[in-house]
Amino acid sequence: MLYHVRMDVRVPHDVDPARFEALKAEEKARAQALQREGKWRHLWRIVGQYANVSVFDVADHDELHAILASLPLFPFMEIAVTPLARHPSALD
Amino acid sequence: MLYHVRMDVRVPHDVDPARFEALKAEEKARAQALQREGKWRHLWRIVGQYANVSVFDVADHDELHAILASLPLFPFMEIAVTPLARHPSALD
Amino acid sequence: MLYHVRMDVRVPHDVDPARFEALKAEEKARAQALQREGKWRHLWRIVGQYANVSVFDVADHDELHAILASLPLFPFMEIAVTPLARHPSALD
C-alpha cells in the first residue's frame, strides 16, 4: 500500500554538529537500504527547504510507523502521512 | 523537471450535473493522454477526498502552467505546485 | 487496518430539503450496514457540530476510499483520514 509522506527536518541551532552529521550519515544509509528493499519508493527534495516528499510502499500502518519512528533523524522531523488510493484516471 | 502538484476539486452543489459529468470525462481523457506522453508521471487519489497528488515531468514552468490551466476541471480546482529537486539520498 | 476519520457535513442553505432528507436516510442505512459488517467500528457525534469522529477497520486504502466516496452525503462532507497504528502502551 502506498503512503505519501512529507518530512521537514528542524535542526536546533545549538545541536552538537558532529553528533548531527553522524545521524545524517546513518539516515542516508537507512534511506538507501529502504529504497533497495522497495519500501521507500520515491524520495524528492523540496526546493529551498530541508524537507522531502516521499512515497512509501509497505504492508500496513504498523510497518510504516516502525520504519519512520526508527529513522535516525526522527526526533528532529515533523512528519505528515497521507494514505494514497488508486486514482480512477491513472494508467498504471 | 519534476513538480509535485496537489489538486483539490470543489464541486458547487448547484452545478449542472450533466455539464459536470461531461467535464469529468474530458478531464479523464486528458489525464490519460498526458500520462501516455510521460508528462503526468504519477497520479494518486487522496483517500477520502475529491483530490489527488500528482508528479509532473515537463520542460519548464510555462509548460506546466499551460497544462494545468487547460485542464477541463481547472475552474473547479485549488492547485498547489511544489518544485522537486534531486534528493542526495535518492538512488534513482 | 484502522483509520481515524473525521467527517464535517456542510449543508448549503438553499439545498432542496426533501432531497437532503432522503440522502440522510440513505446515509443512516449505509452507516448501519457498514457497522454490522464490522467495517465502521466506531461512530461518535462531535458535540455541537454536524460532524462525527469515526474509526474504520478495512483491508486497505482502496477499500476505505471506495466506502467513503460512495456515502450518500459525500458531496456535502469535508473528510480527514488519519492512519492509526498499534500503540506500544495499548493493552488490547
Next chain:
Amino acid sequence: MLYHVRMDVRVPHDVDPARFEALKAEEKARAQALQREGKWRHLWRIVGQYANVSVFDVADHDELHAILASLPLFPFMEIAVTPLARHPSALD
C-alpha cells in the same frame, strides 16, 4: 461519558535522556492502569508521529482533567479534548 483526546508529545532536544526515559516508563504504567480501570477506552498511535488519539470514559470533566494533568508526560504534551455524544446512526 466519552471524550476524544489527542496528545502530541514535544521532546525538547536538550532534555536529559535518562529523565525522559523514566517519565516514559511511568507514563506507560499509568496508561495501562487506566486502561484496566476502563477509563482510557482506546489508545492508538498516529502513524509517523509521536502522538496518539484516545477515547476516555470518565464520570465528568473534573475527573478527565485530573487524569490528564497528572500524566507523567503532561508537561511535554499538547492536548486537545473533544466531547463525544451518541450518534443517531450508531448501533452500539
Next chain:
Amino acid sequence: MLYHVRMDVRVPHDVDPARFEALKAEEKARAQALQREGKWRHLWRIVGQYANVSVFDVADHDELHAILASLPLFPFMEIAVTPLARHPSALD
C-alpha cells in the same frame, strides 16, 4: 457540568428575511427558556460580531448536543464547545 460554547451566526445574503426573522424570534424564546431552566448559565455578545460566548450547565454531553442541535438558528451557526473543569484557584 459546565461547557464553554462559542456560536458564530453566518447569515447567507440571499436568505428570505421574513423566514430568518421568524427563526431569530424562536431562537430568542428558546434561549430565554433555557436560561430560566438554569441550563444556559451565561450569554454574552461578542462586540462587533454576530456571535456569542455562552456557558451551559447540563447533565452530560448528550444533553448539550440535543440542546444545541435543536436551536432554531443551528443550521446557520458555527459552534465550538470546550469542556470546563474547576480551576484550583477559583473561590466559588
Next chain:
Amino acid sequence: MLYHVRMDVRVPHDVDPARFEALKAEEKARAQALQREGKWRHLWRIVGQYANVSVFDVADHDELHAILASLPLFPFMEIAVTPLARHPSALD
C-alpha cells in the same frame, strides 16, 4: 464592563522549578484577591490544558491591562482578550 480572557501558560522545560512554584503560589494568591474584589468574576480550567477561560469585570481597558500585566505568570502566558456586550436575549 466585562471582558472574556483566555490565558495559556507556556512553561519552558528548563525553567527553575522552585522559582516557578513560587510564581504559581503568588499567582494563586493574586487570583483569589481579585476574585474577592469582584474584578475576576469567573475562572475556569480548560480540560486537558494548562489554560483558563476567565471573565473580568473592571472599569476600563487600562485597569484590565494593569491587572493582567502584573500577574506573576504574565511572562509565561499567551493572553487573548475579547470585549463582551450585553446580549439581547440575555435575562440577567
Next chain:
Amino acid sequence: MLYHVRMDVRVPHDVDPARFEALKAEEKARAQALQREGKWRHLWRIVGQYANVSVFDVADHDELHAILASLPLFPFMEIAVTPLARHPSALD
C-alpha cells in the same frame, strides 16, 4: 475608551448593485456623522483591499456594539475589535 476595529467588506457577486450602492451611501453618511461626534476617531483605507482600520472612542462595549451592529454594511462585514490601553511610552 479606545478600540481598534478592522472591517473587511465582502460583497457577494450576485448582490443587487442598486441596493448595495444605496447601502454604501448610507454607510458613508453614518461614518461621517460618527466622526463629527468624535466617536469614530480614525478611519483609514487598507491599500488594495475593500477594508478599513479604524479607532473608536466610546463610553463602553455596549455603545461600540450598538454602533457597529447598526452600520448599513454590517451584514456584509467581517469585524475584529481590539481594546487599546494607554502605552507607557506614549507622549499624548
Next chain:
Amino acid sequence: MLYHVRMDVRVPHDVDPARFEALKAEEKARAQALQREGKWRHLWRIVGQYANVSVFDVADHDELHAILASLPLFPFMEIAVTPLARHPSALD
C-alpha cells in the same frame, strides 16, 4: 516606491461568462497601459493558479490604492500588498 502585490482571482462558477470575458479583456488592456507607464513594473503568473505576483512603482499609497481599486477584476480579486525597501545587499 516599490510595492509587492499578490492578486488571486476568484471566479464564481455562476458568473455570466460573456460579462467576465469582457472584464478580462479590459483588465488586460489596463495592465498593459500601466506597464507602459512604468507603474506596473513586473507581472508574473503563479504556476497552476489564476493568480499573479506583481511589483508596482508608484508615488505613494493613495496612488497604488486608486490603481488597484479601479482594476476591472478588482471585485473578484483577493489582494495582498507588501511595501518593499532597498535591500542592503542589492546591487541595483
Next chain:
Amino acid sequence: MLYHVRMDVRVPHDVDPARFEALKAEEKARAQALQREGKWRHLWRIVGQYANVSVFDVADHDELHAILASLPLFPFMEIAVTPLARHPSALD
C-alpha cells in the same frame, strides 16, 4: 505617508534581565523622540499583551524600515506593516 504597524515583543525566558531592562529604557527614549519628531504618530498598547498598535508618518518605505530595524527591541519583535491610504469617507 501613513503605515499601520503592529509589534509583538517576544521575551526569551532565559534572557539576561539587566540587559533587557536596558534595551527597554533605550526603546522608550527612542519611541518618545520619534513621537516628538511627528514620525511615530500613534502608539497604543494592546490590552493583555506585550504588543502595540502604531501609526507611523514617514517619507517612504526606506525611512520606515530604517526606523523599525534600528529600534533597540527589534531583535525581539515580530512586526507587521500595512500601508494606509485615505478613506473616501474620512473627514480629516
Next chain:
Amino acid sequence: MLYHVRMDVRVPHDVDPARFEALKAEEKARAQALQREGKWRHLWRIVGQYANVSVFDVADHDELHAILASLPLFPFMEIAVTPLARHPSALD
C-alpha cells in the same frame, strides 16, 4: 526560469554575535556575486522584517536548490519557493 523566493531569517537570541556577523558578511558577498552572475535577479527587503523577497533566474530546480542550500544563512532561514510563468498580459 524564474522563481519567486521569500526568505525569513530567524536569529536565535543566544547565537554567538561574532559568528553571526561573519555569516552575514559571507551572505552579502554571496548574494552580490549571484546578482552579478544574473542568477539572483531581484532582491528586496520586506519593510519592518528581517526578510526578503527575491526573484531567481536559473536553469532548473536543482540549480536553485544548490544555491539556496549553500547560502551561509540557510540554517537560519525559512524559505518559500514559488515557480513563476509568463503572464499573458505581461509586455516584457
